[in-house]
Amino acid sequence: ARLRTKMVEVFDIVARLFSEYRTKTPQKLKLIDAYLLYVLLTGAIQFLYCVLVGTFPFNSFLSGFISCVGSFILGTCLRIQSNPDNRHHFKNISSERAFADFIFANIVLHLVVMNFIG
Amino acid sequence: SFRMASLAFAALLLSGAFFVSADKALVLLDNFSTRETHSIFFDYLKSQGIHLTYKLADDSNLSLIKYGEFLYDHLIVFSPSVSEFGGDIDTKAITNFIDGGGNVLVAASSDISDVLHDLGTECGVEFDDEKTAVIDHLNYDRADDGMHTRILADSGDVIKASIVVSKAPKSPVLFKGVGMTADSENPLVLEVLHASSTAYSYIPDSAITNYPTAVGKATLLIAGLQARNSARIIFSGSLDLFSNKYFLSSVQNAVEGSKKFDVSGNEELAENLAQWVFKKKGVLRHQSVKHHVQGQPDSPEAYTVSQDVEYTIKIEELVKEKWIPFQGDDVQMEFVRIDPFVRLTLNHTKDGVFRARFKLPDVYGVFQFKVDYKRIGYTNLYSATQVSVRPLTHTEYERFIFSAYPYYLGAFSMLFGLFVFSMVYLHHRDDPAEGKKLQ
Numbered sequence: 001a002r003l004r005t006k007m008v009e010v011f012d013i014v015a016r017l018f019s020e021y022r023t024k025t026p027q028k029l030k031l032i033d034a035y036l037l038y039v040l041l042t043g044a045i046q047f048l049y050c051v052l053v054g055t056f057p058f059n060s061f062l063s064g065f066i067s068c069v070g071s072f073i074l075g076t077c078l079r080i081q082s083n084p085d086n087r088h089h090f091k092n093i094s095s096e097r098a099f100a101d102f103i104f105a106n107i108v109l110h111l112v113v114m115n116f117i118g
Numbered sequence: 119s120f121r122m123a124s125l126a127f128a129a130l131l132l133s134g135a136f137f138v139s140a141d142k143a144l145v146l147l148d149n150f151s152t153r154e155t156h157s158i159f160f161d162y163l164k165s166q167g168i169h170l171t172y173k174l175a176d177d178s179n180l181s182l183i184k185y186g187e188f189l190y191d192h193l194i195v196f197s198p199s200v201s202e203f204g205g206d207i208d209t210k211a212i213t214n215f216i217d218g219g220g221n222v223l224v225a226a227s228s229d230i231s232d233v234l235h236d237l238g239t240e241c242g243v244e245f246d247d248e249k250t251a252v253i254d255h256l257n258y259d260r261a262d263d264g265m266h267t268r269i270l271a272d273s274g275d276v277i278k279a280s281i282v283v284s285k286a287p288k289s290p291v292l293f294k295g296v297g298m299t300a301d302s303e304n305p306l307v308l309e310v311l312h313a314s315s316t317a318y319s320y321i322p323d324s325a326i327t328n329y330p331t332a333v334g335k336a337t338l339l340i341a342g343l344q345a346r347n348s349a350r351i352i353f354s355g356s357l358d359l360f361s362n363k364y365f366l367s368s369v370q371n372a373v374e375g376s377k378k379f380d381v382s383g384n385e386e387l388a389e390n391l392a393q394w395v396f397k398k399k400g401v402l403r404h405q406s407v408k409h410h411v412q413g414q415p416d417s418p419e420a421y422t423v424s425q426d427v428e429y430t431i432k433i434e435e436l437v438k439e440k441w442i443p444f445q446g447d448d449v450q451m452e453f454v455r456i457d458p459f460v461r462l463t464l465n466h467t468k469d470g471v472f473r474a475r476f477k478l479p480d481v482y483g484v485f486q487f488k489v490d491y492k493r494i495g496y497t498n499l500y501s502a503t504q505v506s507v508r509p510l511t512h513t514e515y516e517r518f519i520f521s522a523y524p525y526y527l528g529a530f531s532m533l534f535g536l537f538v539f540s541m542v543y544l545h546h547r548d549d550p551a552e553g554k555k556l557q
Contacts, residue, residue: 028546035539039532046528057522064525067532099543106536113529118522 032079036072043068063117070109078102141168141396143192144182146175146203152196152357159360159388166398167439168192180205182215192396193222195237198295198357199229209236216241221350223395225357227295228267242304243341243353245296246319246331252297252339252355254317259292260370265322268294269313270371271339276387277310281400281495282342283390287383290371291339292364295356298338299331308494310352310391311340340391348497352395360388394495398436402444402491402499405432409487409503412475420506421478422514429474429487431464431501443470452488455481464489482509 025033043065050061081090081098090098143163147153153160153172160170171190173180175197182188183206193215202208216222226234228251238245254269262268271293273286291311297319300307312335319332332338340359343351358364365385370378393399410417412426421427429451433444445466451474453460459479464472472489484506491499518526 026548028543028548031539031543031546035535038535042528042531042535046524049524053521057519060519060522060525064528067529071532071536103540110529110533110536113532117526117529118519 026084029079029083032075032082036075036079039068039072039075043072057118059116059118063113066116067110067113070113071106074102074105074109077105141192142190143168143170143194143396144180144190145170145172145194146180146197146200146207147172148175148197148199150174155361155363156196156357158362158365158385159392162389163392163396166392166396168396170194174204175200176202176204178204180207182207182211182220183218188215188218188220191220193220195222195224195234196357196360198225198227198234199231200233201231202233209233209240212237213240216345216349216351217347219347219349221395221397223352223354223392225295225354225360227355227357230296238298238353241343241351241353242300242307243338243343244299244331245353245355246298247321249321250296250319250331251322252293252295252313252317252319252332252337253322254314256316256373257314258372260372261367262372267322268292269317270369271311271313273383275312275314275335275339277308277342279308279495281493282308282310282394283387285386287386289379289381289383289386290369291383291387292359292367292369293339293356294358295339295354297332297355298341298353299336300338300341306343306345308342308344309338310342311338311387313337313339342391342395344495344497346498350395350397352391354391359384397497398439400495401436401497403434403436403441404489404499404501405434407431407487407501407503409505417505420508422508422510423478423480423482425478427476427478429476431472431489432470433466433472433491433499434470443468445470446491446493448493449489449491452490453479453485454488455483455485458488459485478507482507 046061046064046068050065055061078098080086081093081101082095145153145160150172163170175195180203182190182193193212203211212222224234224237226245228249230245230248232248235245235248251265251267252269253266255266257270258266259268259270269292270290272290273288276283276286276291278286293311293313297313297317300309313332315334317334317337318330319337320326320330339355341353343353345351354360364382365388367382367384368378368380369382370376407430408417409427409429411421412428431451433446433449434441435444443466445468447463447466449464449466449472451462451464451472452458453476459481460476462474462476464474466472484504487501487503487505489499489501
């Protein structure tokens with residue numbers, strides 16, 4: 001009986017998480033979250049392919065995988081900096097500046113990726 | 119008279135030219151009567167184009183080498199009992215002669231001396247002691263003197279190598295002399311003629327107190343050797359085997375009811391041996407070695423890994439003083455870089471061109487095309503051609519690797535996703551209703 005109530009509690013918490021996300025999160029952040037999900041899935045597919053087929057050619061695998069990991073990290077940074085709840089942490093970084101940093105870092109990342117992919 | 123003189127001079131020049139081009143052999147004899155008693159054999163040698171110089175074995179002017187060049191191509195030692203060679207010749211000089219490529223024919227007898235004994239030992243053949251003879255109480259000739267030393271060896275006792283002896287003689291071979299043994303582990307010694315299983319080697323008229331040195335089929339009557347530089351040596355335990363008397367004699371086993379042969383097989387055997395030992399047959403040479411990429415005519419400066427190459431070598435054999443294409447089916451070529459990576463049997467055409475077609479291994483380095491052909495009775499054939507094999511240049515690799523397509527796709531999709539996301543994010547207008555909800 002205790003186990004059953006525990007399971008019901010967990011299910012309730014998860015349901016509340018989803019409903020609060022749907023209602024309380026600004027659309028901008030949901031946009032970033034959608035992009036992040038896309039990047040995550042692409043990265044997971046590449047990793048799974050490498051596990052199944054083997055590491056040849058290793059440089060291409062690293063390049064493709066790191067492009068996903070790097071894009072995910074930069075997307076996460078953009079999300080943190082553009083979340084209005086974090087305004088007091090990033091007082092001197094406007095949202096335009098955050099986006100400009102995001103694009104610049106992505107340019108560097110993809111330059112490296114294209115060189116390393118072979 | 120000027121005309122006569124010039125004709126004579128021309129004749130002299132021509133004869134000199136003939137002598138210069140012929141093979142030269144030095145014949146060492148115990149006494150000059152051997153020249154007459156073995157005249158059939160010597161005439162045969164002359165007919166094969168060998169020029170003979172007869173000297174006594176203890177002549178003090180003997181020499182095989184002068185100013186670093188050998189004076190003769192062959193040496194015939196028909197002097198079994200010589201106690202010491204004269205002039206510059208001794209066992210060391212003869213061994214030096216063999217190392218220089220000279221061929222030697224040695225015939226001994228029961229009067230064999232220490233010098234010949236030593237010479238045999240140098241070449242891996244052990245003659246039995248002085249005064250011993252090969253005795254066979256069941257295979258001796260009817261004309262024997264009672265000691266049973268004039269023995270018979272039939273075609274089954276002859277080496278079965280058609281290059282050395284083309285066909286075993288139909289009649290038995292007469293032999294009277296000293297026996298030999300050779301180490302069976304020695305890979306260079308050929309047992310050309312061995313005695314029958316009932317023979318043994320001992321002093322004929324003394325009672326046997328020790329075990330004989332040579333017994334049965336291990337008793338060699340004629341032994342041959344081809345050195346690693348292809349010099350050929352034949353040791354015969356019997357000088358009489360080459361004599362006119364034995365060549366022309368009839369043969370009949372003393373056992374009652376044996377068949378009588380009108381002529382012994384000695385002449386036939388001696389002719390075969392002379393042809394082999396003086397390099398008139400069983401001699402190989404290679405002519406042109408070519409290698410190239412299949413489909414291209416010339417050799418490249420260096421090969422690349424995994425290329426298809428073709429290797430050809432022309433091998434010829436000396437038959438009746440002419441070089442004709444060799445027809446061997448077991449010539450192999452190795453592609454070696456310290457160890458062989460490829461080993462193939464070469465296919466050949468009727469004109470003696472041996473060809474191999476193969477793919478280079480996926481290894482780079484300095485390699486050699488090696489043909490190392492060693493067969494009993496033939497001279498050793500060795501050819502090594504060095505080539506470099508280089509790894510692929512940068513532009514010879516495939517540009518896009520098929521198994522990496524998902525990674526290429528992933529990287530480009532990241533770029534595409536970034537572009538789409540940026541467009542949407544930048545053009546996003548905050549919905550005023552949502553803004554109010556948050557407040």
